[in-house]
Amino acid sequence: MTLKLSHFIAGEFYEGHPIRVAPIINPSTESVIKEVVYGSAKDVDHATKAAADAFPEWAATPPAARAKVLMKWRVLIEQHLDQLADVIGAEHGKSKVEAIGSITRGTDVLEYACGIPSSLMGDYSANVGRQIDSYSMRQPLGVVAAITPFNFPAMIPLWICSVAIACGNTVVLKPSERNPSCAILLAELAIKAGLPKGVFNVVHGAKETVNALLEHPTIQAISFVGQTATAEYIQKTAIANGKRVQAFGGAKNHALVMPDIDLESTTDAILGAAYGSTGERCMAISAVIAVGDTVADQLIEQLTPKIKALKIGCYTEGAMEMGPLITQEHKQKVLAYIEAGVTQGAKLVVDGRSSSIPDKGYFLGGCLFDQVTPQMSIYREEIFGPVLVVMRVRSYEEGLSLINQHQYANGVAIFTRDGDTARDFCARVQVGMVGVNVPIPVPVGYHSFGGWKRSNFADHGMHGMEGVRFFTKLKTITSRWPSGIRQGVDFSLPTL
Numbered sequence: 001m002t003l004k005l006s007h008f009i010a011g012e013f014y015e016g017h018p019i020r021v022a023p024i025i026n027p028s029t030e031s032v033i034k035e036v037v038y039g040s041a042k043d044v045d046h047a048t049k050a051a052a053d054a055f056p057e058w059a060a061t062p063p064a065a066r067a068k069v070l071m072k073w074r075v076l077i078e079q080h081l082d083q084l085a086d087v088i089g090a091e092h093g094k095s096k097v098e099a100i101g102s103i104t105r106g107t108d109v110l111e112y113a114c115g116i117p118s119s120l121m122g123d124y125s126a127n128v129g130r131q132i133d134s135y136s137m138r139q140p141l142g143v144v145a146a147i148t149p150f151n152f153p154a155m156i157p158l159w160i161c162s163v164a165i166a167c168g169n170t171v172v173l174k175p176s177e178r179n180p181s182c183a184i185l186l187a188e189l190a191i192k193a194g195l196p197k198g199v200f201n202v203v204h205g206a207k208e209t210v211n212a213l214l215e216h217p218t219i220q221a222i223s224f225v226g227q228t229a230t231a232e233y234i235q236k237t238a239i240a241n242g243k244r245v246q247a248f249g250g251a252k253n254h255a256l257v258m259p260d261i262d263l264e265s266t267t268d269a270i271l272g273a274a275y276g277s278t279g280e281r282c283m284a285i286s287a288v289i290a291v292g293d294t295v296a297d298q299l300i301e302q303l304t305p306k307i308k309a310l311k312i313g314c315y316t317e318g319a320m321e322m323g324p325l326i327t328q329e330h331k332q333k334v335l336a337y338i339e340a341g342v343t344q345g346a347k348l349v350v351d352g353r354s355s356s357i358p359d360k361g362y363f364l365g366g367c368l369f370d371q372v373t374p375q376m377s378i379y380r381e382e383i384f385g386p387v388l389v390v391m392r393v394r395s396y397e398e399g400l401s402l403i404n405q406h407q408y409a410n411g412v413a414i415f416t417r418d419g420d421t422a423r424d425f426c427a428r429v430q431v432g433m434v435g436v437n438v439p440i441p442v443p444v445g446y447h448s449f450g451g452w453k454r455s456n457f458a459d460h461g462m463h464g465m466e467g468v469r470f471f472t473k474l475k476t477i478t479s480r481w482p483s484g485i486r487q488g489v490d491f492s493l494p495t496l
Contacts, residue, residue: 004036005036010053011191016040022177025178027362036204038204039208044172048216049218050201054198055143058199067115069194070110070116073195077103077158087185088182092323093315109162112446113162119465120472122136132479136476136477140167140169140473142170143220144222147210147226148160151281153179153183165199169220170199180202183202187201210234214241221246222238222243222245228408231248234247235458247458249455253285253411255270256291256396256403261416263299267302270303278386280384283433285439285440289393289399303368307368308365310322325364334384334385337377338367344377348367348369349370352387380407410451431452432452448460
């Protein structure tokens, strides 16, 4: 009998009023391993009411007391790393090493959230006017919602929810319907850590469930990570419904490679950044901009045998380096991009379609294109798969200009030994997150994550102080305590 995964609301499993029940498929074997209920508007309302009921008490809980619960949650997550990684492997296909690494990056932000008292400190100014003091404080918004993608089923929920909860909000999380089990396990561990029931709730579903969250009048803010078209829809719909919103979309991350690089370390960095997580991450390097034909030729010569040697297989195979794509539908989409690249005139140096891959599962080998031009769809659009394109430019300025013209601006990296070049690049590149000889410049938990242009439809970044600002509202108080001295009537604003 197939296990049916229900919602987790107010600390309990709740089947509710499902629109339908859908299979959860292991992408490595194509077998149905569970079923998940898709929530209706009634189920979203039930979860939101549970969160709203829990909010006053949680908001009134001292930040240091909230932090103690989060510390226990972090310890429990570390104690269940193997279990969480196995769940991710079964439903997403990541290797054990990658899964554990992604969970750890999630707990980095949770660790930052454990220090929330210092992040919530306000400002105080004495005697701003005669016998008048002024001070500010940050207060939680209320019930907030998180809508997270399939590619990092532990990391991104932790990035969003830990900061929101630490700030005193209560949360309704809608994880990806492709791999929702990890979110349930995180919620169970949170309850075990002492988080009050109703503070962290999980509802499952697809577009209907998302729309119910966007339209619910009690929900004050929406945090979303996913495709650009959906991010744009989320932003417009949430704002139309009077909500604060952050919506992070797609990417086409570049690596600008200068002639003075250390070839071996640069090659390895690009290989891991392009093909790690099967290319299914918004911070993957998917376009190399090589300055000069010599650099391009050297990179391709070094990359080609390493791409062909990538170990592709099921997450249960300890030596595997690249797992499957998430669904057959997505695999077909990636294959269509590869065919388009060939048709449009790019040179397919490594054809992952002909790689030695398992018979079962949504596997695809690494692909490498050369002679790619800015007009080609494999350069203009996000592929979200194991496809790397190489473009050749004559100069640093040409490469920088190419990057700055792209519609996406999530992450970028430059590889060089020259400090002046790197410094100029960091100042002038029009991208939100920049790496210098670092291929995936995802900020640590106490800094903030966020791209520019069509990679980000938000005013605030994720986690760090940007996350705190998003999940709180600023209140400023101006106070005077009567001194017993008659002041008389004053019709003006407080002044010196």
